[in-house]
Amino acid sequence: MSATNARWPVAIAVMLAVAGWLGVPAAVAEPHPALAQAIKSARAGTACDTLQYSPKAELAAEIVNRSTRDYVNFTAEYVPADDPHPTAIAKDVGIEGTKVMSLQGAAKTEIDAIKGLLLQGHQALSDCGYTDYGVSMLHEPQSGYSLAVVVMVGP
Template structure:
């Protein structure tokens, strides 16, 4: 895929994601919209759909919770920034992993931030598995995290 085609695919996917997450006024799209936006971005790039992975899901939840705790000044440590280390601790055989994060006043905006962060990663068809987490933070922000995994076979929940 040329650089121009890549830009067009990502732009089309971001537009589709914005339309998917817009919803009725006052509605918070949440996890289903986040997953749909990621799927639209992948489809626009010609990649197969990502497969839900229970260990990636758990890693996304742990990462998101660590960020929420940090924002609440309750964390012992800084938030998770290396999903591969977390995945290995959970028993995954993943060879590569990337974490996309977004935080904003609305879920739609948080999803857009995460998608923009993944502009080069989401169209990479080497990533095959996915876990996502969406938290409505009491401080008024929505936090979203996606963990994408590329590597040897599917993970198993332990």
């Protein structure tokens, strides 16, 4: 493992500790409504079963999104966790499946960020191998951008 790759588990652990998310993630009452509905609607147009909400996938989405926000704000210590297959993050938050996909969108409005995410992920959303999902929507006040992330996982 290279020195750069070896830092990721440490960086993720620090992010989790700072956010107060050590251990099992707390259940989130509801995922971001507009983003969750967009994912459900996009998936409904496929032959696949409905994606099931997962608090662990939501935590992974939040980690990916916060790392991007921190990078945009020039406050990140590491490059953003923008790998389209964040399997290390998923494993760190307790997701046991090996199929992981992260979709991202950014725009001046939440609706446009969601549209960008859906455009990026139109093929992945029709992959029936993904069974669970989590979402994150953050607003970055310095730039005025909304940052949207969906993490989908499967067995």
